[in-house]
Amino acid sequence: MTVFGLESGFMLVVELVLLAVKVFTFVNSLLWSSESYTAAGKLTKPAWSIILGLGLAVQVLMPGGPISLLNLVFTIAAFVYLADVRPALSNLTRRR
Template sequence: MNLIGIGQGFVLTVLGVAALGLEVWALIEAARFRKDAYTAAGKQTKVLWVALTAAAAALGFVLVFNPLNFLSVIAVAIAAIFLTSVRPALRSVQGPGGRTSGGPYGGW
């Protein structure tokens, strides 16, 4: 038995699953915010960010057992850029819940 090879395979699998989780989280967050919040925050359109994060999640799913592939690194970078740059700007415009706190007549 090659214990080092088994250990390396396990570490790569854990990294791949973690990367996929990050990419799916970014996709969910990109789809959650309103369309007008993207333009109000001065970011690109919602369609672009949902498409980019969906492509990143798809790449992460396909390459889950090879997380050090060049395309996997690009997919993680797209998700990280969204989560660290775009999401905070959207939250400052729209609020942390992704929705306004009140109805058409204000809050409670």
């Protein structure tokens, strides 16, 4: 196995992991109600759904791999959703 084979295999794994993250964040953003986003003090549900949906579309439709500039921007948005918005939304539900 050559270095280029290892690199392409690693990039494929990274791209698949980022695709899974973007699919998860997009689906998760659709599961919460619009009122939840407002109560948490975050962007609206349509705004997050559009941002994460565009990120998913860019990942799937545009070539350039996971390190293209547009893909990096939407990857950061997905991680912001995971780190900031999703915990704020989940804190709104009452735990038993």
